[in-house]
Amino acid sequence: MNEQIKALQAEIDAFVISNEGELDSFRNQFVGRKSRLASLFDELKNVPAENRREVGQALNGLKNSAETKFEEAQEAFAGNTADFEVPSDLTVYNPISQGSLHPLTKVRARILEIFNRMGFSVSDGPEIETDFYNFTALNFPANHPAREMQDTFFIEKGAGEIQDDVLLRTHTSNVQIRLMQHQKPPIRSVMPGRVYRNEAISARAHCLFHQVEGLYVDEQVSFKDLKDTLYHFAKEMFGKDTKVRFRPSYFPFTEPSAEMDITCLLCKGDGCNVCKGAGWVEIAGAGMVDPNVLENVGIDSKKYNGFAFGMGIERITMLKYQIKDLRLFTENDVRFLKQFN
Known part of the structure; x- marks a missing residue:
């Protein structure tokens, strides 16, 4: 289990989040309910009782590391949103292309x-x-x-x-x-x-x-x-x-x-x-x-x-x-x- 935690920590550290697609991929792999990290928590019950506390602390540290990286990247993308320019004349009709049902x-x-x-x-x-x-x-x-x-x-x-x-x-x-x-x-x-x-x-x-x-x-x-x-x-x-x-x-x-x-x-x-x-x-x-x-x-x-x-x-x-x-x-x-x- 410790080797798995170390390997997953290395993947989290090396994962590059440069766009929203990669952010979503990071969430699915390391943060979500069905992530690989969540799977490790599910396996904690199989760890011998004398080692369970040590492994649990390591897993919590891994979880905090993943969540911190995800939240920082999420905030960075939110801060890069371009300012919305309000038109000077709100009465001007600007036609919007509408979609349709498939x-x-x-x-x-x-x-x-x-x-x-x-x-x-x-x-x-x-x-x-x-x-x-x-x-x-x-x-x-x-x-x-x-x-x-x-x-x-x-x-x-x-x-x-x-x-x-x-x-x-x-x-x-x-x-x-x-x-x-x-x-x-x-x-x-x-x-x-x-x-x-x-x-x-x-x-x-x-x-x-x-x-x-x-x-x-x-x-x-x-x-x-x-x-x-x-x-x-x-x-x-x-x-x-x-x-x-x-x-x-x-x-x-x-x-x-x-x-x-x-x-x-x-x-x-x-x-x-x-x-x-x-x-x-x-x-x-x-x-x-x-x-x-x-x-x-x-x-x-x-x-x-x-x-x-x-x-x-x-x-x-x-x-x-x-x-x-x-x-x-x-x-x-x-x-x-x-x-x-």
């Missing part, structure tokens, strides 16, 4: 608004999840081929060792499981959020994207209820002239399952590179909740049933605003963002 934010809000009017609440959950909530409870058996449908980012324990049961969620279905565990039917909610998949970044795919999933569980819920809900959503989001179709599909957590297509808004159904000449674009996957999923969370599948659906916010935004490259959403190009003022 297109994904605007579409997300519109999606939630539509489902809110249909009686759906909004639920949220963790982005770092366990295998149970992301896979097992959703009817993905161990070593099942369906797990390979989603390339997963697993969390490392350290030194490159993978922690098999902790991962970045691949869909927001984990929120559905948590919701059903803690709330009795009837349940009617949508779950927006970021999800992660280990995919190559291209015009049509990204390793980080956004989803909205929905869940309705009650007595005597039918597939017609699901179709009517998504049909109404498509008309509200894309316009009354939008054509909708459903195709049979497969998902481990729903049975029967379907995919929902709408007329390609870029080519109006004539065929283009976005719809691959088909004139249709898939926007959602859906189906009736598999009874195994209900039983996994303690809901009586003989009394209750329900439907679930999921859609990508990026896909809907690309269709609504006729955007052909997914990467534009994350490149922060002001020229692109200004179009949505």
Whole structure:
């Protein structure tokens, strides 16, 4: 422990703080609650009792040294703030360039608004999840081929060792499981959020994207209820002239399952590179909740049933605003963002 304290003191002394970014980095490494110094304090309980006082004093000295350096640098930056010059004529109008909401934010809000009017609440959950909530409870058996449908980012324990049961969620279905565990039917909610998949970044795919999933569980819920809900959503989001179709599909957590297509808004159904000449674009996957999923969370599948659906916010935004490259959403190009003022 003493060697660790000496090494950390040497790093603190050598750390150069020349801008606010470096000041923030210094705080994260040496001053914050999750800093390396805080980790040493956590390890103090493991020090033999006869040495604990000596090590504790050394740690306090290290803490004071780090905090003093941080506060001095913080004061120095505060003192260098340029004086604000008050204009001589306060009545002169000086136009200020205003920002705007990101297109994904605007579409997300519109999606939630539509489902809110249909009686759906909004639920949220963790982005770092366990295998149970992301896979097992959703009817993905161990070593099942369906797990390979989603390339997963697993969390490392350290030194490159993978922690098999902790991962970045691949869909927001984990929120559905948590919701059903803690709330009795009837349940009617949508779950927006970021999800992660280990995919190559291209015009049509990204390793980080956004989803909205929905869940309705009650007595005597039918597939017609699901179709009517998504049909109404498509008309509200894309316009009354939008054509909708459903195709049979497969998902481990729903049975029967379907995919929902709408007329390609870029080519109006004539065929283009976005719809691959088909004139249709898939926007959602859906189906009736598999009874195994209900039983996994303690809901009586003989009394209750329900439907679930999921859609990508990026896909809907690309269709609504006729955007052909997914990467534009994350490149922060002001020229692109200004179009949505």
